[in-house]
Amino acid sequence: MTDDVKINRGLKGIYFERSGVSLIDGAKGELLYRGYTIHDLAEHSTFEEVCYLLIHGELPTADELAAFDAELKAARHLPSQVHDIIFACKDGHPMDVLRTAVSALAALEDDSQTTGEEAFLRNGIRLTAQVPMIIAAHEAIRNGRDPVAPDPNLSHAANWLWMLKGEKPSEDAARLADVDLILHAEHGANASAFAARVTVGTEANLHGAIVTALSTLAGPAHGGAAEDVMKMVKEIGSPENAAAYVKAKRSNREAVTGFGHRVYRAEDPRARHMREGVRKLGEEMGAPEWYEILQGVVEAMKPYARHGLNVNVDFYSGVIYQLHGIPMDLYVPIFAIGRMPGWIVQCLEQQRSNILIRPLTLYNGPDVRPYVPVGQRG
């Protein structure tokens, strides 16, 4: 009866909805946010401007940008109980701490239970401001320091670095962090955004959807890859070991982290900007070997490129964070800081024409059979 049913494992190549937010051309390796190429945005824009663009659909005028920026800055506040919760689980992975703190905010902030367009926008902006605060506060608390108060004179990216390190970042460091957030801001129906949409599909609130998204982003097949790339680079240790490393992985049919993508068959367009960042920063900081190890892996993976296997956005980002002295376990949380507007806009879109997302699994278990009482089994 069911032999002719086609199963799409992993929903590969399946369109489940229309979306006006981002266009990913996997064959050409192109990415547009609301019609603007990621290259133009990375070169000319700021994270605040990209947030506005993604959420409202158009680039802001100067007045609109100033108002949006003021709203984001005004939302830089965490209830004191969140610091207590962070303290209680300070030894956990920062991604678990972040997810727990966002979940706590759902219980602590009155507005979090409201759904609808306006509530999603208000809660979305507040969470966008709070997520970097939680990560920075955790980093301070686990190192026995007091969390650093946000600085209203700093942009989102610069303020994040300031709260993380307790020192004002250089212009170059702040710009690199800003570009990193822009590049991670949105990517269509990726696993975490899809998971968030499933949550909104049940008419749940935005905090719940963001908790779902954070849980999903954490895995090594998605946002967790940057941390794994850094572990790989350290394991390789020196550029001349890269080819042997790749050979061993491939002969065991194991994935080489930072390569491969569900949609891209050409190189992920975001990787170009990160590659340039690693090269430049490595040279400036007298540590060119990281870049050389990465390029050694790329060289060794070339035979697989013809099958569409190329670097993805996570391949270079970890080394940039490493060069900035950021601990490895913060790499996924940094991705989450950037991805906030993408998750918010995906949730807004889902809510606007909401439908319960509920596919089918094709049953392949036993036929109907009689129940046997426990004493008669075995």
Ligand SMILES: CC(=O)SCCNC(=O)CCNC(=O)[C@H](O)C(C)(C)COP(=O)(O)OP(=O)(O)OC[C@H]1O[C@@H](n2cnc3c(N)ncnc32)[C@H](O)[C@@H]1OP(=O)(O)O
């Ligand atoms: C921000 C992001 O989420 S980007 C992705 C970050 N994740 C990673 O970097 C982890 C490593 N990459 C992977 O695990 C995968 O490429 C994924 C999960 C991202 C995508 O997987 P899928 O779309 O399911 O690709 P799929 O598994 O169909 O791969 C197709 C072929 O390429 C191979 N392949 C895919 N990724 C890799 C890789 N990283 N290294 C080596 N081979 C790979 C597969 O083994 C498969 O080969 P086969 O046809 O001979 O079996």
Ligand SMILES: O=C([O-])CC(=O)C(=O)O
């Ligand atoms: O689109 C995907 O499947 C994963 C990805 O690159 C992202 O979320 O940025």
